[in-house]
Amino acid sequence: MPREDQGPLLEFKAVNTYYGDLHVLKDVNYTIGRGEIVSLLGGNACGKSTTMKTIMGVVRPTRGSVTFDGQPIEKLATSERVKRGIAPVLEARRLFPRMTVYENLEMGAYTQKRGAQFDEDLERVYSLFPRVKERRNQVSGTLSGGEQQMVAIGRALMARPRLICMDEPSMGLSPLYVEQVFDIIQEINRQGTTIFMVEQNAAMALSIAHRAYVLQTGKVVLSGTAAELRENPAIKEAYLGELQVPAAA
Amino acid sequence: MTAVDVYLQQAINGVSLGAMYALLALGFTLVYGILELINFAHFNVFMVGSFVGLGMLELLGVMPNDPALTGLTLVGVLLLTFAVTMVFSGALGVLIERVALRPLRNIRGPASMITTIGVSYVLFNIVLLGFGADAKNFPSPLPQVQFAIGGAVLRLREILIWVISIGLMGGLTYFVQFTKMGKAMRATAQDPDAARMMGVEVDRVIITAFFLGSALAGAGGLMFGLYYNITSYVIGFQAGLRAFTAAVLGGIGNVPGAMLGGIIIGLVEAFGSYWISAAWADVIIFSILVLVLVFKPAGLLGRIAPNKS
Numbered sequence: 001m002p003r004e005d006q007g008p009l010l011e012f013k014a015v016n017t018y019y020g021d022l023h024v025l026k027d028v029n030y031t032i033g034r035g036e037i038v039s040l041l042g043g044n045a046c047g048k049s050t051t052m053k054t055i056m057g058v059v060r061p062t063r064g065s066v067t068f069d070g071q072p073i074e075k076l077a078t079s080e081r082v083k084r085g086i087a088p089v090l091e092a093r094r095l096f097p098r099m100t101v102y103e104n105l106e107m108g109a110y111t112q113k114r115g116a117q118f119d120e121d122l123e124r125v126y127s128l129f130p131r132v133k134e135r136r137n138q139v140s141g142t143l144s145g146g147e148q149q150m151v152a153i154g155r156a157l158m159a160r161p162r163l164i165c166m167d168e169p170s171m172g173l174s175p176l177y178v179e180q181v182f183d184i185i186q187e188i189n190r191q192g193t194t195i196f197m198v199e200q201n202a203a204m205a206l207s208i209a210h211r212a213y214v215l216q217t218g219k220v221v222l223s224g225t226a227a228e229l230r231e232n233p234a235i236k237e238a239y240l241g242e243l244q245v246p247a248a249a
Numbered sequence: 250m251t252a253v254d255v256y257l258q259q260a261i262n263g264v265s266l267g268a269m270y271a272l273l274a275l276g277f278t279l280v281y282g283i284l285e286l287i288n289f290a291h292f293n294v295f296m297v298g299s300f301v302g303l304g305m306l307e308l309l310g311v312m313p314n315d316p317a318l319t320g321l322t323l324v325g326v327l328l329l330t331f332a333v334t335m336v337f338s339g340a341l342g343v344l345i346e347r348v349a350l351r352p353l354r355n356i357r358g359p360a361s362m363i364t365t366i367g368v369s370y371v372l373f374n375i376v377l378l379g380f381g382a383d384a385k386n387f388p389s390p391l392p393q394v395q396f397a398i399g400g401a402v403l404r405l406r407e408i409l410i411w412v413i414s415i416g417l418m419g420g421l422t423y424f425v426q427f428t429k430m431g432k433a434m435r436a437t438a439q440d441p442d443a444a445r446m447m448g449v450e451v452d453r454v455i456i457t458a459f460f461l462g463s464a465l466a467g468a469g470g471l472m473f474g475l476y477y478n479i480t481s482y483v484i485g486f487q488a489g490l491r492a493f494t495a496a497v498l499g500g501i502g503n504v505p506g507a508m509l510g511g512i513i514i515g516l517v518e519a520f521g522s523y524w525i526s527a528a529w530a531d532v533i534i535f536s537i538l539v540l541v542l543v544f545k546p547a548g549l550l551g552r553i554a555p556n557k558s
């Protein structure tokens with residue numbers, strides 16, 4: 001099939017996702033362009049992680065279409081999506097706790113061939129995160145939260161993804177770490193990887209994202225460039241206020 | 250025989266029994282590690298393995314009460330019989346997973362476990378109806394070579410069991426630690442959703458776990474026949490229950506734990522039978538199980554499983 005190098009990298013069209021009777025995503029549309037950092041904002045339980053799971057194929061939408069690189073993927077197995085170039089940084093890291101850091105990185109490269117390319121990718125991860133290299137033989141369950149997040153991002157990079165889906169990369173990290181992680185996300189993006197990122201830390205997210213969507217109880221209620229959203233009074237009040245309390249839905 | 254000789258003899262017997270239990274326990278642990286399912290069909294995969302081994306030996310012209318084989322013939326017959334038995338048993342495990350368990354995969358509750366009990370009885374009855382209720386003499390192709398260690402006796406059949414068990418367990422450990430599929434198995438056991446999102450095809454991991462576990466159980470069943478020179482449709486339940494105990498004792502889901510648990514159960518059985526009586530062996534084994542679980546609920550090498558989200 002011809003590959004469209006022009007259209008968006010990822011697109012949701014009128015996607016509806018359920019857990020049993022619970023209707024979580026309601027006619028959701030997203031368009032993620034090649035090379036962008038797009039942020040998904042929203043309060044608790046509005047369907048942000050469900051969006052990520054729908055992209056990865058861990059849950060399937062009941063209606064609507066998800067296309068990646070111009071082709072429908074909503075019926076594909078998760079492993080096939082990974083092979084096509086989508087990798088996750090999961091909510092709460094979700095490293096394999098009793099495997100070493102190195103083994104976790106190997107798992108990230110599960111769909112890749114071993115050899116020169118693997119070594120190159122490993123070097124890239126190690127140079128982005130010298131700390132990960134130092135800790136490569138440590139069992140990952142014993143790493144600090146910040147170190148785990150670095151491994152989680154490194155693990156995603158090992159898949160040579162074109163799109164990384166990050167679910168709350170700043171969760172549970174100290175402010176210093178948050179800045180580091182966001183710097184590295186920008187760096188990864190500059191090296192050519194598209195990023196779709198769920199964040200509760202709206203100020204940080206909007207500082208590096210090109211565009212953002214705001215989700216509320218499963219519906220996209222607002223979208224635009226990061227600059228527009230930073231100036232939007234509703235966003236200022238709900239997400240950028242001093243307390244940064246997410247909007248009650 | 251001095252007391253030391255007696256202990257040594259029981260240790261030899263116990264480790265031999267334990268090696269068989271360990272092979273069987275590994276199958277429980279591999280499947281439990283990934284699916285959190287106790288596979289009771291495994292009991293009778295062991296039993297079927299013993300009958301497959303019997304059939305294969307007879308096919309090769311090695312009949313019960315025939316004189317022992319020697320040299321290359323012996324090695325060839327054993328290798329071929331083990332290989333065929335393991336492949337057949339492994340395939341049986343895969344078939345059970347595919348036909349009886351996969352359709353129930355996403356159903357919560359005890360449905361899958363109950364199904365494995367059903368499958369276990371189906372295997373039991375097929376062998377009973379097909380081969381009759383009487384115990385079958387098992388060929389003994391091994392020469393009656395034995396070594397005296399002090400007053401204790403080490404027979405060739407024990408050495409065979411040890412060598413093959415160590416080989417198989419070493420092979421499995423290597424597989425799980427170092428191969429790509431082995432790592433995928435560990436990752437899946439630790440976090441199945443995350444493993445899937447790394448690109449792991451979880452169905453293939455599950456099939457591999459069933460194949461390997463069942464192949465090891467088949468090897469155990471064949472060893473049982475070679476060790477006792479007898480087999481019967483009933484051997485699955487007793488050996489299976491002891492091996493299951495071994496898996497829980499070592500920490501179910503934990504590969505080295507299953508090996509350790511198997512050896513301990515074998516030794517307990519041997520020494521318990523000697524000091525008290527064989528009739529009490531199960532009482533002792535299960536009492537130990539209860540005690541371990543009270544004081545160390547996750548088993549000797551196990552961890553309390555974190556809640557999977």
Ligand SMILES: Nc1ncnc2c1ncn2[C@@H]1O[C@H](COP(=O)(O)OP(=O)(O)OP(=O)(O)O)[C@@H](O)[C@H]1O
Pocket residue numbers: 019022024042043044045046047048049050051
């Ligand atoms: N596997 C599941 N089964 C049933 N309901 C689920 C499941 N996963 C999530 N839900 C429900 O779907 C809704 C949306 O969940 P989701 O995880 O997408 O929220 P979220 O926006 O990521 O929230 P948070 O900011 O707390 O991470 C919630 O009400 C949640 O309870």
Ligand SMILES: [Mg+2]
Pocket residue numbers: 048049050091167
């Ligand atoms: Mg979430």
